[in-house]
Amino acid sequence: MKSLMIVAAAALAMMATPTLAQSDAAMMFASPSKLTQTDGKDIYNAICAGCHMAEGQGAVGAGMYPALAGNETLEAAGYPIYVIIHGQKAMPALGNVLSDEQIAAVVGYIRTNFGNNYPEEVTVQEVTDSR
Incomplete structure (x- = not known):
């Protein structure tokens, strides 16, 4: 169960990364x-x-x-x-x-x-x- 939670947390972190990168890029060009x-x-x-x-x-x-x-x-x-x-x-x-x-x-x-x-x-x- 604990390993499933770690995998789920890692998947969520990976999905959030592109959003953060896009926000950072938008701020860079702002x-x-x-x-x-x-x-x-x-x-x-x-x-x-x-x-x-x-x-x-x-x-x-x-x-x-x-x-x-x-x-x-x-x-x-x-x-x-x-x-x-x-x-x-x-x-x-x-x-x-x-x-x-x-x-x-x-x-x-x-x-x-x-x-x-x-x-x-x-x-x-x-x-x-x-x-």
Whole structure:
């Protein structure tokens, strides 16, 4: 009987873990002050590389994370700005996590790295206008 109670307690603990993890993740993204990086590369490495990979090659696993490397949809800065702010499919909305300056920096970074050659400056005003 005692071993059955231990098994039941362990099962309940395992079922509660995802809920706690989701709450922790939501809290992590609740305040822009959680991310202090201002350089596009640093922001990419802190947030984006976990899904889009270090070299922007994308990945398939628990979801499909599109490659940013050689990605023609990055030609117009408005598209990645919108997706970062508002999210899309599995991409979470990060508009409440990143400042306009941080979004402009990371969009500028992904548009000029990973084989992308879209050097037009991404302005903070473009980001502000997309909110």
